[in-house]
Amino acid sequence: MLELGGVLSFDDVELEVAPGERIIDGLTLEVPLDGITVLVGRSGSGKSTLLRLCNRLEVPTRGTVAYGGRSAGDLDVLALRRQVGMVFQHPVRFAGTVRDNLLVAVPSAGDDELRRVLARSAVDGDLLDREAADLSGGEAQRMCLARTLLTEPQMLLMDEVTSSLDPDARRSIEELTLSLVDDGMAVLWVTHDLDQAHRLSSRVVVIESGRVAVPDEAQRFLAGASDDIDPVTGEAAS
């Protein structure tokens, strides 16, 4: 199994998608691979792209993304993606039943394993034969989480996973994520909801224009949103 090491690091990372159009621009950041690290920032600041750099759905045009000091570019990309699972903003349902969806991750998985991972994601095991298209938004997102957990990742990338859900479903996903963290999972969580960021973690990083915000920018972004988040460090005040 691919070992990720203790830290995910971004060293002067740039991603230019067209001449002069840089989505990530000189990003340097270290993320400990334990607990939850929350990335916040305005829409279009590059938060989601930063996540996609972590599992190499994007590769930097300059700089290095590394796990435990090893460049992600030197790792087996398919093994990396199974160890760094990703849940997307909108639930992605493949054609077919919940079982069909889960088997995309691990085609050889038996029903017992599928029910176990569904239970871990707070999805009723009786829904295995339900068409994925018939699930509610919250159920579908939890099914997507279960599908990701089937590959037994060491780290989860959560890309605004609750933004399209109602408050109850949002809270359910947050609680599930916290319980996964209690079991040792590392999570990189992207949100624009500062209250949610505060609920989830003491590590909050503000992203601005494709890089970590300088203190003044972070202060402006965080000011007024939550008195409990340190406007300079971006960390929750204890």
Add this chain to the structure above:
Amino acid sequence: MSTTGIGWEGLAASTVLVAVAVGLSLWRGLGLERTLLWASGRAAVQLTAVGLGLGLVLAPDTPVAWAWAWVVGMVVFAAVTVRRRAPEVPDAFALALAANAVVVVVSLGVIFGFGIFPVEARTIIPLGGMMIGNSMTATVVAARRIVGELSDKRSEVEARLALGQPSAEASRPYVRAALRTALTSQIESTKAVGLVFLPGAMTGLVLAGVDAADAVQVQLAIMYLILGSVVTSVTVVSLGLTHRLFTPDHRLVRLIRVDA
């Protein structure tokens, strides 16, 4: 006048239908009169030029190598046409060139290898043209559908990639759907042949005075070969395009969606 010729008078008479089309366009306000006249005139010029060229290539003392050169020209021109009709498909020219080249090698290999037709200029050119022409149309549909499917279903494809699926596996359901669409029209044409329309080769042979039973045999052989050629060409295109649309490290490249 020979039994197969219609003469200039016959050709002139057939333009009455063009006049009818132009008249209908005027009557219904379609605004297609100039296009109809341009298309009809262009077809006349092109076919006349082709006829003159064919006359030279098909002359009894012309080496058969010229016929093969003609086929190579058709392969290249078909690739140019595919690139023009499918601008959003990356490397469409190279893909179509490869697909048509494979089609020519396979189909003409079968035709001449099994002795279905003799290796002569008068068989090489029309048979090559039919295989390439039909494959070209299917290639355009397949290539555009594959790019369209992967563009529309990008989130699904990337969700599969994020689960650790290799690009070939992640793209398979969407490429399969695109290929089914591309092949359906050829399969439907094959099923409807004889019931709804009489295909070109058979019609030509019957008009040329060939016995209907013989014409049917020729037509069936050609239809089966076309069917095989079309499936071959879209398979080559799908393999090449899937390879082109993903990076070696299993990322889907950025795609441009152009509505048909």
